[in-house]
Amino acid sequence: MEKDFDFLKVGMDNDITNNIPKEILIGYKKKINKFLSTARKESKLQKCFYCKEEKSSFCNSHSIPGFCLKNIATDGNVYYSNKLNNIPFIDYEKGVNKSGTFQLICRECDGQIFQEYENPDNYDKEPTPQMLAQIAMKNNLKKISKRLNEYSLYDILAQGAPYMSNFKDDMQQVEKMDLKEDIQDFEKAKRLSKKNWEDEYYLFYYEKLDYVVPIAFQSSVALVVDLEGNIINDIYCTKETHRIEDLHICVFPLKESSIIMMFIDSKHKRYRKFYKQFKKLSHEQKLALVNYIIFLYSEDIFFSKEIPDEILENQKLINVAQQTSMFMTSDRSISAIEEAKTIYDLNKKNDIPNLLSKEYKLR
Numbered sequence: 001m002e003k004d005f006d007f008l009k010v011g012m013d014n015d016i017t018n019n020i021p022k023e024i025l026i027g028y029k030k031k032i033n034k035f036l037s038t039a040r041k042e043s044k045l046q047k048c049f050y051c052k053e054e055k056s057s058f059c060n061s062h063s064i065p066g067f068c069l070k071n072i073a074t075d076g077n078v079y080y081s082n083k084l085n086n087i088p089f090i091d092y093e094k095g096v097n098k099s100g101t102f103q104l105i106c107r108e109c110d111g112q113i114f115q116e117y118e119n120p121d122n123y124d125k126e127p128t129p130q131m132l133a134q135i136a137m138k139n140n141l142k143k144i145s146k147r148l149n150e151y152s153l154y155d156i157l158a159q160g161a162p163y164m165s166n167f168k169d170d171m172q173q174v175e176k177m178d179l180k181e182d183i184q185d186f187e188k189a190k191r192l193s194k195k196n197w198e199d200e201y202y203l204f205y206y207e208k209l210d211y212v213v214p215i216a217f218q219s220s221v222a223l224v225v226d227l228e229g230n231i232i233n234d235i236y237c238t239k240e241t242h243r244i245e246d247l248h249i250c251v252f253p254l255k256e257s258s259i260i261m262m263f264i265d266s267k268h269k270r271y272r273k274f275y276k277q278f279k280k281l282s283h284e285q286k287l288a289l290v291n292y293i294i295f296l297y298s299e300d301i302f303f304s305k306e307i308p309d310e311i312l313e314n315q316k317l318i319n320v321a322q323q324t325s326m327f328m329t330s331d332r333s334i335s336a337i338e339e340a341k342t343i344y345d346l347n348k349k350n351d352i353p354n355l356l357s358k359e360y361k362l363r
């Protein structure tokens, strides 16, 4: 549930980092990059996660189809969402080939298993069930990769700081539970991705806009509350019976248009109220809500460099992007989930610039 790199934000208030001399920041940044690459190396698997064959090298799989990034790139470059999080240690400007990747499957598999959904010609009409399954499969792989990295990060952390070993054990226990669910979801998507099985995923929102939006996004999120404040995922519930239910969201910029989609696993009944509420919204409000959910729940957003600076520096947008569910133990008299209900209140959707609206179109 926590966003990427949340653990790096502990004690790294922007006011503090802004006052640190640049040489020290660069040194720190190098250390953290080494830390991250060690974690990645340690979490590296021997076998391809898809074909289960032993491989010596893995593919740098994109979390989003390459054509989406090309359609918003300027001279081959895009911004990655850390831009909004002001973490000075991680580069936010990235070439299209380096953005948001994970290493879990082999090159052969990467070239084959996402083919239908990664072909821009397949977006003339609504996506097929097979395409949705491929998207869900990719989202699950990305989650699994992230968890494996986090898992080994806690090992490295505890090696360097033995007093943190209890914290490490607790966190790894949580990771293991989540990982089990992610792998089940992945196996299901894998089975469904091979041909067109109807009704396994429910696409409740599909919109083709006649303009190109300046952001690209593909990920799953676990909504905490719906539009009326009803809890969908109690992220603090540790009961194994409370399974986290994911919402898959895609924002795919094409050459002259854009595709916006939301879908769920049809068995995930806790989203029923949410999609009924969603369907009652106007066209503009639907886009505003998708935009808000993306910024509130995820950091894997790609931005065109053509977006005006004043938008990316919009304080409300930055505040929303920096929300985190991880360290909110300020008031013990309010339960964590009650506090989360306020943080994840979707009725604030019009407080931030809506980058999916026509106003910010690239062309």
Ligand SMILES: [Zn+2]
Residues within 6 Å of the ligand: 048, 049, 050, 051, 052, 053, 105, 106, 107, 108, 109, 110
């Ligand atoms: Zn493979």
